[in-house]
Amino acid sequence: MNKTPMWVPLAVFLLSCSQLASQIYMPVLPSIANSLALSAGSSQAIIASYFITLGLSQLIVGPMRDKFGDxxxxxxxxxxxxxxxxxxxxxxxxxxxxLGRVLQGIGAASPLLISRTLLAAQLSGDKLKNAMATLAICSSVTSLLAPLFSGVLSDWFSWQGMSWVLVVYYSLITLYGLSLLKHTERASNSVHPKFLIKQYRELLKRGPFITVACIKWVPTFLYLTIQLYLPFLLSHEFGYSDKETGQAMMLPMLGLLIGSSVAKILQKRFSYLDLVLWFWPILLIGAVLFAVSEQALLFLLAYALIMLVFGVYFPSYMHLIGVIEPQKAGTANALVGAIELLVFTCLAWAINQWLLHSTIAVAVFVTCCAAVMIVAWQRLNARFAELSLQTLQGSK
Known part of the structure; x- marks a missing residue:
């Protein structure tokens, strides 16, 4: 098993491909709407089309990766x-x-899934845990800087020119990836649609899989919903420009960086399952701040707390899904990603259209998500306790 450190930066760059495609257009949504003569809902729907196609394509790319290699x-x-x-x-x-957003969503599934499975295929034990934590931190740095880059590049070149910068960046990563990723032997597993449907159905019947997936689904749902809401709140309610919106959105992403950094430190002494529980109350604190926020700064601070939890939960999910489904990493991650993007992107857009008309509504939404999260943790904790007991009894 190759243990050279080159796999970590490759995984980071691959993950950034999907992150930038999803995040860099968020701060400039009002400008896109004005340029293309769209309503707020229509521009949100076009942005959401990326997540929907990304989710659909993962259902195919995951098994294809397991069969044909990276x-x-x-x-x-x-x-x-x-x-x-x-x-x-x-x-x-x-x-x-x-059309461009749809193609971006289809294409981004490949680097996204490879980034999540590459480290598990090349590393193991403490090296893998440390690499996953590093990946989460670098992912948070990308999320932190993406809004700033978006606002600055849009201010310099317009949002279309910003897209050309992405073209150059993706081209460089393509060359880097080709220099490291080699041909591998084909696996024997089938990619026939009937077989894939059967695999996905079997995964969905497994309680532990669902509860681990909730650690990824719930924070992503919060992120997608609030991220679609925030640019228009800042633009329409507080008069922020694209550049100012990009700068303001860095504060929530700073929470993501702090969360992933804290997780990297704490995972050396505590289990990821413990971290999920310990950071859960911060969701409720964020909900309270949303409820009382009347200024942009307080709203951004509340969002930063939500993203801090996201930063802790992301490496927790990455580790726990590998424990639950060690033999089907690509397929399991594909199903988790597909559901979160297909289902929760549509729900996020719908909630923005019909429910999120005040900060009180945001607070209620966050509270409901927190309730789902604690139930998932309780079930997952019971499952791991059962597995530990079975292991102990088997060793006697």
């Missing part, structure tokens, strides 16, 4: 991602921009 899947994915980003950069209308 390199061929990476090549196809990067080519599609580059094509979609070029279309976004030259889009003269909403239809062209929508």
């Amino acid at each position: 390199r061929p899947v990476f090549i196809c994915g990067q080519a599609t991602l580059l094509l979609g980003t070029v279309l976004c950069s030259i889009a003269p209308s909403a239809s062209w921009f929508l």
